[in-house]
Amino acid sequence: MATGFLGVLITVACLLVFAGSSPSWARGPLPESFADLAETLSPSVVNITTTTNVAQADGMRPIVPEGSPFEDLFRDFLDRQQNGEPRRQRRSSALGSGFLISEDGYIVTNNHVIESADEISVELFSGEMLDANIVGRDPRTDLALLKVEREDPLPFVTFGDSDAARVGEWVLAIGNPLGQGFSVSAGIVSARNRTLQGNYDDFIQTDAAINRGNSGGPLFNMDGDVIGVNTAILSPNGGSIGIGFAMSSAVVERVVMQLRNFGETRRGWLGVRIQNVDPDMAEALGRNSTDGAMVTDVPEGPARQGGMQTGDVILEFDGEVIDDTRELVRIVADTQVGKEVDVVVLRNGKEETLSVKIGLLEDEPTLAAATVDSPDDAGQPEESAILGMSVSELDDNLRDQYGLDADVRGLLVLEVESSSDAYSKGMREGDVIAEVGQESVRSPQDMNKRIEAAEAAGRNSILLLVRRDGAPRFVALNLSR
Structure with missing residues (x-):
């Protein structure tokens, strides 16, 4: 009995010693409550309702038995539709979130929240409803800027430095999940610099609960600054599983500034x-x-x-x-x-x-094919096996066969060995090798000369510029043949 009691005392003592000597990273203060922060920030968050007028489809023509008392009624109805009478409109509504960034009524949200909307209504935390107009949209980052008019100044929040956010720090999400009205959820920064699908993506990943309707709402740090705009979730069922994404304020702030100044982005x-x-x-x-x-x-x-x-x-x-x-x-x-x-x-x-x-x-530039003067071709095109590929000079017959423009120059890949390095690097029949070792090639001899030069320089691989459907890419192939 005494031994057991002594063991408990020793365990408690050890825990106290370890607690007293814990490293500095283990002594960070945990928030007792998010209540004060939520109470301060919520008035700057808004619920957004959009309405879209959609013409009802004609649908299937009703089948009415011949001689039915309703036959004349349906015939008159269908005749009026065919004669150009306007069809009835139905109103489709969607819900989202946003937040005020100025006292004069500028609101940030997601583009997908207000896209195709005919009417946009904003509900303030007080319950007051205001009509909103679109100032500008940026589909590339899924951001939009709205404006509401009100005589009295509105509560607003400011952007923080998302680049300073550290994985593991507390964050707070406020929004309108599933149309339930103002709702607060807390979590941590799970990861940073996530890319989903765009060239300009810079997402903060968080486990703060984000659901449908949270889109466009703010993600706050513990200083009450906006470090992200809640945009997307990763979920097999459409509900929050703790993997949410907020576009970082480093991106949002620049986009919003351009939308506010120009009504569009200028990249x-x-x-x-x-x-x-x-x-x-x-x-x-x-x-x-x-x-x-x-x-x-x-x-x-x-x-x-x-x-x-x-x-x-x-x-x-x-x-x-x-x-x-x-x-x-x-x-x-x-x-x-x-x-x-x-x-x-x-x-x-x-x-x-x-x-x-x-x-x-502006729009993605269209790539114009470069024109190169070509020497006169004589006889059959030369074909050779190089680096696990069968390559050939180009002639008119091969251009017609593979749908290549007359100004395409290089070596055509006719076959690729499935066990070769070329195959594992994605080379396929129909690819055109435009350059080898950063020099243009027109014949297999040109390619072999570039390979020999690379080997003489002690290189273990060589760089190929390859075009497929007009799109260029570089491929480095090992020289072990």
């Missing part, structure tokens, strides 16, 4: 197609690092005017080091239109600095 445009550098590509380029963005094509635009070329690796943009394509896209988009920037590229093993004047991104 910078460099005018290149790019891809990430993988380890094989880096080795083929004689580099130890996969940092940077490989340029796969340069259509007419700012980059071409600045002297950029296919095969360049963009290392720095306007003084910022580029880690990958995603980072480059975001930095370029945030650059002021018309600004002259220095772009450091790696070309033929040497760094060069180009000066590029940034354009305005």
Whole structure:
């Protein structure tokens, strides 16, 4: 009995010792309650109701037995529809959330909340209803800016620094889940810099409960600043399972500023197609690092005017080091239109600095095929087996067979061995190899010469510029043949 009691005392003592000597990261204060924060922030959050007028479909023609007393009635009804009488409208409603960012009534929400809406109503925390107008929308980031009019100033919140948010920190989500009205949920930052599907995505992942109707609502840090706009959930059943996504305020604040000033976004445009550098590509380029963005094509635009070329690796943009394509896209988009920037590229093993004047991104640019003068072809096209592929010179017959334009130049891939490195890297029949070792090729001999030069330089892989359906990409193939 005494031994058992002594054991309990020793256990308690050990726990006290461990508690007293716990590291600093274990002593962070836990909030006793979110009540004060929720009470302060809720008046700045709004419920959004949208109404869309939808013409009712004609549906199936009713079947009425011949001689029925209703026959004449249905015939008259259908005749009026066919003679152009307006069909009845039904009203479709949707619910979402938003938040006020100024006392004069600017409201941030998701684009998908108000898209296609004919009427937008906003309910304040007090229950007051106001009509809202769309100031601007940005489908690329799924953000929208609304405006309501009211004589008295409105409560509002400010944006915080989402880049300073740390995984594990507390966050608070306020919104209108499932049409239940103002609702608060708490959780932590589960992850940062998540990408769902867009080039400009920068999502904060959180386990704070987010459901349908929370879209467009704010995600707050413990200082009461907005660090995200609740946008999406990952769920097999449509309900919250603790994986929600909020577009970071680093993106939202810039988009909202442009929507407020111009009614639209004005993103910078460099005018290149790019891809990430993988380890094989880096080795083929004689580099130890996969940092940077490989340029796969340069259509007419700012980059071409600045002297950029296919095969360049963009290392720095306007003084910022580029880690990958995603980072480059975001930095370029945030650059002021018309600004002259220095772009450091790696070309033929040497760094060069180009000066590029940034354009305005409107629609995705259409890539124009480059025209190259071709020598006269004689006889049958030459075919050869190289690096697990059967490749051939191009002639008119092959162009017709594979649906290639007359200005396409390079080697056509006729077959790829399923056990080859080329197959595992995605090479397929119908691909066109435009460059090998960053030089144009027209014949199998050209390709073999480039491979021999790479081997003589001690390279274990070589870089191919490949086009499929007009879209270019780089592929690095191992040279073990």
